Amino acid sequence: MSDPLRPRAALRTAVVWEVLQDALDRRVKATGRQALDVLDTGGGSGNFAVPVARLGHQVTVVDPSPNALFALERRAAEADVADRVRGVQGDAHGLFDVAERGGYDVVLCLCVLEYVDDPAEGVCLVVAALRPEGVLSLLAAGLGGAVLARALAGHFKEARQALDDPNGRWGDGDPVPRRFTADQLTALVEGAGLAVGAVHGVRVFADLVPGVLVDTEPGALEALLKLEEAAAELAAFHSVATQLHVLGETREATEA
Template sequence: MTLSGLDTRLDLFGQRPLERLRYTVTEANLLRHVGPGPQRVLDVAGGNGVEAVRLAALGHEVTVLDPAGAMLSTAMETAESLDLADRLHVVQAGALDAPEVFAGHEFDVVLCHNLLHFVDERREVLGAVLAPLRVGGLLSLLGPNADFDPLHAAVRSLDPGEAVRALSQEATVGELVAMLAELGVEEVVRYGVRCVSDLLPAMDDDPAFLAELERLEVAMADRMPQLLTARFFHLVARR
C-alpha cells in the first residue's frame, strides 16, 4: 500500500509537485521490498520528517536521526497533528553517531536519503548507518544522479555546451555500489526517481494530470534505460 494521490492530510510541508513526486516514487520503490507488517525504520538525516511521517502513517515505527533540533521539532509537531506521535521518534545526532546512539538496537529498514553527496567520508557514513541495520534488513540510498545533468542542460536549458561539460562529471552510483560490496552488502536494486518530470516545460497543478504523471513515474522507476538518467538514483540494498 502506498500513499498515492498525494494525501492531503500529509501535505503539510508546503511541497511543490516535483517534491511530492520524489517522495511518492521513492516510497513506492521501497515498499516493493518491505516485508509484511510494521517495520522498525531509521531515517538518517531525516530532517523535518517528510518521509518518516508518511511511513508512520502506513503503520511503521520510525525514528528520525538528525543533528538539527528545529527540524526534529517540526517532525514531532506534524506527527502529533496527524495522531502519529506514538509511531514517530526523534534523536538529535549526526549520521556518524548512529553506531553509538543505537548500540544494541536493530532496525528493519534504514533510510539515507540526500545525504551522501554532502559528505566527503561517504564510506565511513555508509558503514555508520549500516551498523544498526539487522542482517536481512533494507538500506535505502537516494541522491542526485549526475547522469541526469547533461540531459537537463540540453533539453531544459537549451545549452549543449553545458551538456558537454556535464558529461565529464564523475558519476557516483557505481562507486556507491562498490562501497556497499566492500561493506558486505551485495544485493542491490537500482531505481530512478523522476525520470521525465524535470524535463517538462512547466509543472501543471491539475490534480488529474499529477495523478497520471505519478503513475507514469512509478512505472518508469524500474525501467531501463529510463532509470539511468532519472533526476535521482535510488538504491535499495539488503544486508
C-alpha cells in the same frame, strides 16, 4: 497503490515510497512483527518518517538540524504518531552516539550520501545499524539527470563540466556536492556487504516537464506519475534520472 489525489510534489517521492512500502511489507511478513524498527538518517522534518510511522512502525530520525527536528515533532503530533517517532540530533559520522548499532529492521538514507565526506564510510555506517535480516533504502543524486537538465537549459559548458567532474558538479554555484551513477551506488552498497535488491530511477521526467502542462492538462499529473513508475525500473532510464534509489538487503533478508 498510487493515490491520484496526491499533489504534484509527490512526483518527487512516489517511486521511492512505493518501493519502501513493499520492502516494509516484506519485512513484516518475514519477521512476523507488525511494528518494525526503522532508522531514518538525515530524515529532517519527517517526509518519510511520519508516513512510515502511520503504517504502525517505530521510527528513529537522526538529523543535525534542531529546526528540522522541531518540525518533525510538530508533524508527528499532527499525524497522531508522536508515540512512534523519535527525533535525535546527530549525523552519519556520529550515528552510533545516538542510534543503536545493529538495532533496526530498515534503514533509510535518503539524500544524505551527497553531503558526507566519505560516501563509502557513510554507507558502511548506516549498514552497521541494520539487523542481520535488514533492508537499506538509499537515495542519492544522479549524475545523468543533472547533465541532461543543464544541457536542456542551454548551459552546455556546465553540462560538460558535470560530465567530466569526478563529483558530478557543474560549477562553483552547484548546490549539490556530489552525484552518482547507478554503478557507483550499487558498488557502494555491495562494498558494505549488502546484496542489491533493486535499482530505480527517480524523477526521470518530472523535473523536465513544464509545470504548467502538468497543472492544467486534465489527467496529466496521474499519467506522468504512472510514466515515472513504469520508467523507474528500466535500466535504460537510470542514466538520465535526477535521483537514483538502491534497495540493499542483507544476505539473510534475501534468503528469508
